[in-house]
Amino acid sequence: MINWDQLATQNGFASSKQMLSKWYFDEAKSASWIAAQLGLSPPSVLKEIEKRKIPKRKRGGANNIKDFSTGKEM
Numbered sequence: 001m002i003n004w005d006q007l008a009t010q011n012g013f014a015s016s017k018q019m020l021s022k023w024y025f026d027e028a029k030s031a032s033w034i035a036a037q038l039g040l041s042p043p044s045v046l047k048e049i050e051k052r053k054i055p056k057r058k059r060g061g062a063n064n065i066k067d068f069s070t071g072k073e074m
Contacts, residue, residue: 004048007038017052020045025054 004016013019023029023037024045031042031049038045049056 002040002044002048011037016048017054020049020052021054024049024057028057 008014008016008019011019013022020034023034024031031045034040035042035045046056
């Protein structure tokens with residue numbers, strides 16, 4: 001089992017939600033990029049993003065942002 005908060009702390013973040021929000025949403029890093037930084041698989045990263053209710057982007061880039069709670073484009 002992955003200890004996400006420990007990974008976040010090791011990377012200078014207070015929580016996994018803060019880390020994933022910063023990298024995935026704010027900086028538009030890909031799940032593959034995040035996975036490589038953490039030594040994990042992209043599906044593991046996407047699962048955690050969904051679990052933490054971080055808005056997911058559509059396939060195709062950072063300009064297509066979706067509100068996870070409503071499923072609508074922002």
